[in-house]
Structures are given as structure tokens and as C-alpha cells.
Amino acid sequence: MKILFLCTDNYTRSVTAEFCLKHFLKKNKLTGFEVSSAGFKATSDLNKFSSIHFDRMHELGIETSTFERTQFKEEFLDEFSVIVGMGKEHRDYILEHFGKKIFLFNELYKNEQKSVVVPPPDAEGKYLEEIRNMVDYINQAMPIFVEQLSKL
Known part of the structure; x- marks a missing residue:
């Protein structure tokens, strides 16, 4: 099964889902899956973005070294x-x-x-904790997410 996670910039949500799923599959020795992510604006400027989601994934032992932004293409709908x-x-x-x-x-x-949801940056930096929570949310979802995928 080839799975593509899709978001806007292909930097935060879709990337987190991609690597959390890859980690879950590897940890549980599940095969038959190809996992990728893409974004509609994968060439956007990332200066305004935090990398805290990568930090959190590293804390959780999730490997992200193969990260590469991918621009969404119409062909992906068939691939x-x-x-x-x-x-x-x-x-x-x-x-x-x-x-x-x-x-x-x-x-x-x-x-x-x-x-x-990923909140926009705020002056107090509260959004950083929300992004960490988003990583945990997506990572904790994987057992149920994979179970639901198997029913498709």
C-alpha cells in the first residue's frame, strides 16, 4: 500500500505523519507499506517555521534523516x-x-x-508546545491509524 500524507508546506504535519508512520511500521515489523509526504507549497520559505517537531520526534526515537520536501503533483493521485x-x-x-x-x-x-491543526507562531511561544503536542498526537494515533488503513 502506497500512502501519501498531504499538507500545505510539507514541513510540519505531513512530515510528522510520514515519519511517525514509518517508525511505527518498522518497530512493529510491518511490511507492504510505502510512506511519503508532499505539500502544495513545498518550495515555500521556511524561515517563519520552527523545527520543534523534528526535535520532538528525535526525543521519541523517530528517525527523520531522510527528510526531503516534496512538491505535490497531480500524478500522485494515481500513484x-x-x-x-x-x-x-x-x-x-x-x-x-x-x-x-x-x-x-x-x-x-x-x-x-x-x-x-498547527497554530501560527505567537509572541509568547505557546505554539511551540502545541506543535510538540501535535507530534505526540500523531505518533499515538498510529496503531489505530494502521488498523483503519488495513480495512480500506
Whole structure:
């Protein structure tokens, strides 16, 4: 099964999901999966972004050394057996521009039509803790997420 996580910049949510899933699969010796991520604006300027999600994944023992941003291409709609949008805006974009339906991360994880949210930077730095929490949320979702994938 070829799985693609999709978000805007291919730097935070989709990348976290990609590496958390790869880690879970390896740890549990599960085979038959190819996991990638991409973004609609994978060439955007990352100066405004924090790398705290990478720090948190490293703390959890999740390997991210193969990280590389990937620009979304229409061909991916045929190449991947499952495409998972991290937010409703990603699902809506695919439907509007390509007429295809994709899953939401939370749809597969909790059967909820909700986005995985990453808050914008704030002066107090509260968003940094929210990003750490997002990593934990996605990582803890993987057993159920994989179980749901196996039902597709």
C-alpha cells in the first residue's frame, strides 16, 4: 500500500505523519507499506517555521534523516493507493482542483471530519508546545491509524 500524507508546506504535519508512520511500521515489523509526504507549497520559505517537531520526534526515537520536501503533483493521485490530507483545506483543494476525494488524517484515526491543526507562531511561544503536542498526537494515533488503513 502506497500512502501519501498531504499538507500545505510539507514541513510540519505531513512530515510528522510520514515519519511517525514509518517508525511505527518498522518497530512493529510491518511490511507492504510505502510512506511519503508532499505539500502544495513545498518550495515555500521556511524561515517563519520552527523545527520543534523534528526535535520532538528525535526525543521519541523517530528517525527523520531522510527528510526531503516534496512538491505535490497531480500524478500522485494515481500513484498512491491512499492519500491522507492533514487538514480539511487539503481535502477540499484536491476535490475542487482534481475532482478526487481523499481521506483526512482524523477521519481514519477517529472517524472525525476534523483537521490536525498547527497554530501560527505567537509572541509568547505557546505554539511551540502545541506543535510538540501535535507530534505526540500523531505518533499515538498510529496503531489505530494502521488498523483503519488495513480495512480500506
